[in-house]
Amino acid sequence: MSKKIICITTVIVIMFVSFTGCSVKGTKRDLSSLAIVIGLAIDKNEGDSQGFETFGDEQARILMTAQVVRNDSVGQQGGSGQGADSAGKGDVGKPYWNVEVVGGNLLEAIRAATHVTNRSLYLAQNQVVVISSDIAKEGIAKYLDFFFRDHETRYDVSLIIAEGNAGKILATESHLDNLPAQDLYKLINSQKRDSGTPDCTLFSFIRDYKTEYKSALVPFVRVIEPKEEQRSPFLFVAGSSIFVEDKMVGILDEKQTRGVLWVSDRVTDGVVALDFDGIAVSLEVINSKGSFTAEYSDGKIKVKSKVEAKLSLGEYQGQGQFDTEKVKMLEKMCEEEIKKEINEGFEKIREKSADVLGIGNYFYRFKYKQWQKIQEDFLEMYKNANMEIEVDAQIIRTGSLLKPIDANSGGKNE
Amino acid sequence: MFLEYIFKKLKYNNNTKCGVPQKQEEQTPVPPNIDNAEQMLKERFCFSNDFVTRRLNVNYVENKSCNGLIAYMDGMVRQDLLSESIIKPLLHGRQETFLLSNRSKSKNEKNSKVDKINNTILSTGEVKKEKDFEKAVEAILNGDCVLFLENSAECSIISCKGYEKRTIEQPSYEVSMRGPRESFNENLRTNTTLLRRRVKNSNLVFENLVKGRKTRTNLCITYINGLAEKKLVDEVKRRISKINVDMILESGYIEEYVEDSPFSIFATMGITERPDVLAAKLMEGRVGIIIDGSPFVLTVPFFFIEAFQNPEDYYTRTIHSGIIRIFRYLAFFLSIMVPGIYVALTSFHQELIPTSLLFTIAASSEGVPFGSFAEVSLFLLVFELLKEAGIHMPKNIGQTISIVGGLVMGEAAIQAGLIGAPVVIIIAFTAVSSFVVPTMGNEVTLLRWIFLFLGGFLGGFGIAVGIIGLTVHVTGLESFGYSFASPFMPCRPEDLKDTFVRAPLWMMRRRPYGMAQGDKVRENTPIPPDRETSNENGEKNYE
Numbered sequence A: 001m002s003k004k005i006i007c008i009t010t011v012i013v014i015m016f017v018s019f020t021g022c023s024v025k026g027t028k029r030d031l032s033s034l035a036i037v038i039g040l041a042i043d044k045n046e047g048d049s050q051g052f053e054t055f056g057d058e059q060a061r062i063l064m065t066a067q068v069v070r071n072d073s074v075g076q077q078g079g080s081g082q083g084a085d086s087a088g089k090g091d092v093g094k095p096y097w098n099v100e101v102v103g104g105n106l107l108e109a110i111r112a113a114t115h116v117t118n119r120s121l122y123l124a125q126n127q128v129v130v131i132s133s134d135i136a137k138e139g140i141a142k143y144l145d146f147f148f149r150d151h152e153t154r155y156d157v158s159l160i161i162a163e164g165n166a167g168k169i170l171a172t173e174s175h176l177d178n179l180p181a182q183d184l185y186k187l188i189n190s191q192k193r194d195s196g197t198p199d200c201t202l203f204s205f206i207r208d209y210k211t212e213y214k215s216a217l218v219p220f221v222r223v224i225e226p227k228e229e230q231r232s233p234f235l236f237v238a239g240s241s242i243f244v245e246d247k248m249v250g251i252l253d254e255k256q257t258r259g260v261l262w263v264s265d266r267v268t269d270g271v272v273a274l275d276f277d278g279i280a281v282s283l284e285v286i287n288s289k290g291s292f293t294a295e296y297s298d299g300k301i302k303v304k305s306k307v308e309a310k311l312s313l314g315e316y317q318g319q320g321q322f323d324t325e326k327v328k329m330l331e332k333m334c335e336e337e338i339k340k341e342i343n344e345g346f347e348k349i350r351e352k353s354a355d356v357l358g359i360g361n362y363f364y365r366f367k368y369k370q371w372q373k374i375q376e377d378f379l380e381m382y383k384n385a386n387m388e389i390e391v392d393a394q395i396i397r398t399g400s401l402l403k404p405i406d407a408n409s410g411g412k413n414e
Numbered sequence B: 001m002f003l004e005y006i007f008k009k010l011k012y013n014n015n016t017k018c019g020v021p022q023k024q025e026e027q028t029p030v031p032p033n034i035d036n037a038e039q040m041l042k043e044r045f046c047f048s049n050d051f052v053t054r055r056l057n058v059n060y061v062e063n064k065s066c067n068g069l070i071a072y073m074d075g076m077v078r079q080d081l082l083s084e085s086i087i088k089p090l091l092h093g094r095q096e097t098f099l100l101s102n103r104s105k106s107k108n109e110k111n112s113k114v115d116k117i118n119n120t121i122l123s124t125g126e127v128k129k130e131k132d133f134e135k136a137v138e139a140i141l142n143g144d145c146v147l148f149l150e151n152s153a154e155c156s157i158i159s160c161k162g163y164e165k166r167t168i169e170q171p172s173y174e175v176s177m178r179g180p181r182e183s184f185n186e187n188l189r190t191n192t193t194l195l196r197r198r199v200k201n202s203n204l205v206f207e208n209l210v211k212g213r214k215t216r217t218n219l220c221i222t223y224i225n226g227l228a229e230k231k232l233v234d235e236v237k238r239r240i241s242k243i244n245v246d247m248i249l250e251s252g253y254i255e256e257y258v259e260d261s262p263f264s265i266f267a268t269m270g271i272t273e274r275p276d277v278l279a280a281k282l283m284e285g286r287v288g289i290i291i292d293g294s295p296f297v298l299t300v301p302f303f304f305i306e307a308f309q310n311p312e313d314y315y316t317r318t319i320h321s322g323i324i325r326i327f328r329y330l331a332f333f334l335s336i337m338v339p340g341i342y343v344a345l346t347s348f349h350q351e352l353i354p355t356s357l358l359f360t361i362a363a364s365s366e367g368v369p370f371g372s373f374a375e376v377s378l379f380l381l382v383f384e385l386l387k388e389a390g391i392h393m394p395k396n397i398g399q400t401i402s403i404v405g406g407l408v409m410g411e412a413a414i415q416a417g418l419i420g421a422p423v424v425i426i427i428a429f430t431a432v433s434s435f436v437v438p439t440m441g442n443e444v445t446l447l448r449w450i451f452l453f454l455g456g457f458l459g460g461f462g463i464a465v466g467i468i469g470l471t472v473h474v475t476g477l478e479s480f481g482y483s484f485a486s487p488f489m490p491c492r493p494e495d496l497k498d499t500f501v502r503a504p505l506w507m508m509r510r511r512p513y514g515m516a517q518g519d520k521v522r523e524n525t526p527i528p529p530d531r532e533t534s535n536e537n538g539e540k541n542y543e
Helices: A001-021 A076-082 A106-115 A135-137 A143-147 A166-169 A178-194 A202-210 A254-263 A325-353 A359-366 A370-372 A377-385 B002-010 B034-044 B081-106 B115-122 B135-141 B188-198 B230-241 B251-258 B277-285 B305-307 B310-313 B318-348 B355-364 B372-390 B395-416 B423-433 B438-476 B491-499
Strands: A036-044 A062-069 A094-102 A121-124 A126-130 A160-161 A214-224 A235-246 A246-251 A270-276 A279-297 A299-316 A386-399 B051-061 B064-073 B127-130 B144-149 B154-160 B204-211 B215-223 B270-272 B288-290 B298-300 B532-534 B540-542
Touching: A036 A135, A036 A166, A036 A178, A036 B355, A062 A106, A062 A166, A062 B310, A094 A166, A094 B188, A094 B270, A106 A121, A106 A143, A126 A166, A126 A178, A126 B034, A135 A235, A135 A246, A143 A202, A160 A166, A160 A178, A160 A359, A160 B115, A166 A178, A166 A214, A178 A214, A202 A214, A202 A235, A214 A246, A235 A254, A246 A325, A254 A279, A254 A299, A254 A325, A254 B064, A270 A325, A270 B064, A279 A325, A279 A359, A279 A370, A279 A386, A299 A325, A299 A377, A325 A377, A325 A386, A359 A377, A359 B135, B034 B064, B034 B135, B034 B144, B051 B081, B064 B081, B081 B115, B081 B144, B115 B127, B115 B144, B115 B154, B115 B188, B127 B135, B135 B144, B135 B154, B188 B204, B188 B215, B188 B277, B188 B288, B204 B230, B215 B230, B215 B277, B230 B251, B230 B288, B251 B288, B251 B298, B277 B288, B277 B298, B305 B318, B305 B438, B310 B318, B318 B372, B318 B423, B318 B438, B355 B423, B372 B395, B372 B423, B372 B438, B395 B423, B423 B438
Parallel strands: A036 A121, A036 A126, A126 A160, A160 A214, A299 A386
Antiparallel strands: A036 A062, A062 A094, A214 A235, A235 A246, A270 A279, A279 A299, B051 B064, B064 B144, B127 B154, B144 B154, B204 B215, B215 B288, B270 B298, B288 B298, B532 B540
């Protein structure tokens, strides 16, 4: 019996000793000791360093903006307490605070925030990372190392490229939400309704970066300031930015982005607007499937892409009957339109040598022998690649009306 | 040494070596002289005020009479029965029974005086002849009256029990909407009758025992002969026979002396106050222990899942009772773990909380002076105190205190900034969940605090350790030789019909494994019940 007691006591002692890893002091923290960060922005540091001591040379400094939630201003009790009363000067009293810190690298900057915040920055609830296009042009992969290495950060946060200054994006207040970063996150997510912008997380970016020759598309956001005084600036998601390796090389607008997304099977919803002999018609995408095959023959890369789209008629601003003839013609027009989009998109990415579709990867996985031949000159060949597009659009529904609302014009009977 | 003792108690089967066999009661003969008898009795009862003796002249045979003494306890006998059926025939016996006694007496027998009286004069239901004075005293204490005769070495114990007892009322602890509303009361005979009326089987056995040296409490072990395993009945009898204590006041005393694992959180013996529940348990092959003076009957063995089985489940239809039973399991686990998980999440694992919920919780804890763990444990303590106070409160003040406790404390505390609103909701939710399974009320109270401390000090890891520890503990318990966690461990799929949901009654064909050895099959109704169908010719047949 005493042997058993010795065994049990030893086990308990070992447990308590190893519990120091999860000891109260180390990991327990109160909610009121956290500064919950919901958005991060990374900029180049122009201007002075505001008293922050950093390492490294002046040019390499970054300005990090962390949007911290003010705990007592969100939620039932807090909201009523604060109200719309921004009694302080400047930006005190808002439900959030954009902490601006200068540092040589990310971790130094975050830790340097202790000079100005009374709580430690808590990154686990971060939702967006906004990087300014100036930094993006020089390469962003080195900044992403911190996000993967730290235990608290998550790498399913949305990655966004800002036109110009990234901190301004985080400071642009939205009309619908309290917190700009949360608004931005929801904004990017809701782009699925139009498929004009791809969704991109840190994880998917790094995955594409590490895939040989594959390029990523990252949402591109700009701030629009209306000319009228009463209207406040707002965010606008303007297509996507093209990345080769980890450097930004160009921008695609919405139509071009969607063109590329048709083929990569990432179109979930959207509207195709057509001009049907002077009648404005809108078709809504219900379902879409896209795939491509590639082949190397006659010294050229030939890509065959196939898109199957199911659409429903959203709007028909015309008169007259709506019969199968017209449906077929509409389908044909829609196919032409989609082909045009895809061509435009492909042109643009081809000229930048950005293999967004993953053609190189396709060769590597499915046509290895050919890949071995073209591997070294792939990017050159890609610039001259040929794309054959086959689109099959079907209009499967016409909404709640069978005939156009304007079918019998002016009361005349047909 | 003490640790050794504790470890032994924490495991099962601790009752093998304890207990001292009781010494034999000394035999004291009944004194033939009734003056002596009266004196001995009065001294024995310490000249108590409620002990009554009455002298009378007993005419037991034609032309012969002798002195007699009736002794009884005032308040424990039925006075009408005493005077009408006992004293009256004894006094006037000669006239009425003269002819009778001559006819019924057989000429060869030499009946003693007491026999003659018992057989021919007394008109009560039960009479016994007794030679031992101690037994006579015990009979008086039980409410019978004793008749002593001059120059007779025997006395007559006449049953005429009649004392105030509670009427049969509705059950207060196991309430159900559908089902019989009778519950046991404190009288042993009433309880056995209630059971007897439901199991009209000659194999239903009541074995009487007397336990407690000073209180001499009557116990009954009941089981259905041929259905319950002999091993189980013998074990129960063996354990009860080893009890050697001064008093047994309630079934809880027997439970504590006889159970496995006295230091375990979980009870390994079931209690019930409803005769229909007891009848159902006996029919499964279990053994019941009824104690005089307690409306709660012990049932043995007891499994973990039985706490979640309500008699109403069996009287309502399958689907409804199945869903309700799943709710009960859910309520049990929620009421144990919600405070602990809340504290663990907000103190250690804030990343697991959805963002908007985190904002709400952070907003409500912003001005609060305590940390999350202190907040929750403080309010949980307040709730436990309120609950305790509510049990023992007189009905008049009950309303006031519930208003004070509920509204004022909750609302005012939030307004004052002492606690946050999420904490109040958590505790209120826990409280409500714990009442869904009232049989587990005691266990839930303790387990809740354990998980709260584990979550508060060790976070999610602590909760995981707690769950593992709880599982290890529950599966290691035994109840009178049966595993406490059956039918999960050892796993018997056919017994799972009554755990998470209740399978329709016509699906439960066999009794629980290993329990009812005498009669394994419950019923022979076909599955599903007979349905009338027509075959091709339009004739009706049943299948």
